[in-house]
Each structure stands twice: as structure tokens, then as C-alpha cells.
Amino acid sequence: MKVKDLINLGFESVHEADFERDVICVYCCDLLSWVMGRAPADSAWITVMGNMNAVAVSVLADIAVIILAENMVIDDAAIAKAKEQGVNILRTDKPAFEAALLIHNNLDVDE
Numbered sequence: 001m002k003v004k005d006l007i008n009l010g011f012e013s014v015h016e017a018d019f020e021r022d023v024i025c026v027y028c029c030d031l032l033s034w035v036m037g038r039a040p041a042d043s044a045w046i047t048v049m050g051n052m053n054a055v056a057v058s059v060l061a062d063i064a065v066i067i068l069a070e071n072m073v074i075d076d077a078a079i080a081k082a083k084e085q086g087v088n089i090l091r092t093d094k095p096a097f098e099a100a101l102l103i104h105n106n107l108d109v110d111e
Contacts (some may be wrong), residue, residue, distance in 0.1 A: 001022070003018070003019045009103070017083070021088065024107070025043045026045075026100045028045075032054065035047070041062035042063075043063055048068065048069055051077075051078050052078040054074075059087060066087060066089045066090070068089065069092060069099055074089060074091075
């Protein structure tokens with residue numbers, strides 16, 4: 001699955017950096033230090049953390065896309081940092097579990 005495929009599943013684009021990037025799994029967590037050490041590279045990270053620290057963690061963990069659950073907003077400074085660092089950001093009104101399940105059920109198991 002590509003990041004752009006998430007748009008077809010109903011996720012809203014907040015910032016597009018590289019929508020051709022592969023997504024191999026989904027990861028849910030709001031504890032940034034936990035994500036930094038455990039999130040797989042190329043994952044879709046679902047969180048409610050819409051700040052610059054989340055962008056920094058996504059870069060360090062090589063996350064494919066940040067997905068803000070429950071229509072959380074991301075501040076302007078974080079969007080500016082996402083543009084600078086090439087971080088994809090999407091948003092959904094779904095809770096984290098529902099968003100993760102939707103992505104998981106649509107991942108290509110052969111990827």
C-alpha cells in the first residue's frame with residue numbers, strides 16, 4: 001500500500017510530502033519515546049499528538065505517514081517542520097483503533 005491509497009480509504013491530507021511512499025504496517029501509540037524506539041520503519045503511525053515533537057519522532061523512526069486520529073489538529077509550527085523534513089500527515093475522524101483496523105484490513109499481505 002502507498003500513502004496515497006489511504007486517501008481512497010477516507011483519510012484527509014494535511015500535508016503531502018511523498019504520497020508514493022510504501023506503508024507496510026500500522027502502529028498506534030501516543031507516547032513519543034515509545035514510538036521512537038518501537039515503531040517499524042514505513043509504518044502508518046496513528047496518534048493524537050499533533051505537534052512538532054511528533055514530526056521529529058516520525059523522522060527518527062522513519063515513519064511513512066502520521067495519521068491524526070479523532071480529527072486532532074496539528075499546529076502551524078509542526079506543519080512547517082513536516083514540510084522541511086518531508087513528513088506525510090493525514091487526519092481522520094475515526095478513533096485510533098478503527099483507523100488502524102481499516103488500514104490493516106486493506107494492507108496487501110504480499111508486500
